[in-house]
């Protein structure tokens with residue numbers, strides 16, 4: 001009976017009894033026992049999330065792996081303005097908006113008993129023609145409120161939303177300037193977004209969400225100052241998102257301190273988009289195995305720091321993709337050299353050391 005070494009090593013020590021029985025030389029072993037790794041979602045009560053796109057839902061390998069290990073889904077891009085308000089849509093006419101893909105993802109989540117986390121309502125990177133067309137006009141705020149209310153109500157099953165995404169500039173020196181801030185005011189456009197989302201879904205957990213708060217101290221500080229200001233001004237912020245787009249050259253301890261700092265508001269925390277790129281700077285030639293070990297070590301740091309939070313502050317732990325080949329880092333426009341391996345499952349859906357690291361942390365959490 002041939003045992004796939006990768007799967008075998010990948011399974012250790014999760015299914016030692018199965019391994020022992022499979023290796024005890026049973027006279028005529030049954031067909032190769034599929035060395036299963038227990039589902040991540042069975043190892044802890046913590047919601048384990050993954051982002052999805054509708055093409056993934058047509059791939060049975062993807063959906064089997066997704067529903068086996070994960071208990072929450074986040075639409076990767078099809079619940080954003082760029083999808084819902086395509087070219088030709090009017091901000092004033094909801095009948096011109098596009099719903100097929102986000103509806104399909106919401107239906108998939110419901111059919112599979114998975115939580116739905118919505119992303120994102122307001123983002124500097126999304127300024128669709130429907131809103132560009134009313135830039136500076138008196139109806140802008142009404143249209144902004146209408147968009148948020150309509151989307152949040154349509155997906156009322158969502159447990160939570162990224163209401164404001166990536167508000168702090170790259171280096172943390174200031175808050176971003178963009179269509180929404182220009183028309184409604186810097187803090188005001190965020191206050192309106194949280195107010196409107198809360199009115200549309202009073203029970204949903206409303207998040208602000210940011211990246212690189214681990215490696216850029218100024219960005220973490222600016223993010224924290226913004227959250228404090230918005231809370232003082234009455235924003236219904238119900239959670240803090242830490243995207244955790246990391247790479248193996250991250251300084252050990254930075255993720256742990258970022259989680260500690262951002263949990264200091266006492267609100268639920270969402271590790272909302274974790275992936276861990278292999279060396280981007282390529283400082284020196286390292287074997288892939290060495291890099292995968294570093295990747296697993298960083299996953300351990302993030303997972304253990306998150307699991308150290310009080311249960312009330314552990315909203316969810318979400319991977320930004322299922323298999324390496326599904327990653328935004330492997331697809332245009334961010335494809336790089338197309339070789340990155342930033343996720344928990346390899347291109348064939350086999351669990352990697354990064355998966356084992358999360359599983360071990362969940363078991364010990």
Ligand code: G3I
Pocket residue numbers: 053076077080082119165211243273328331332
């Ligand atoms: O699937 C279509 C394809 O049919 C079409 O030919 C092609 C060209 O128009 O577009 C493809 O869709 C693209 C989609 O990714 C799937 O690859 C969209 O244009 C593109 O905008 C979309 O990019 C997403 C991006 O956010 C913008 O929404 C990425 O998938 C997604 O991973 C990325 O996620 C962001 C988070 O929301 C916020 N944090 C950073 C993170 C990574 O950038």
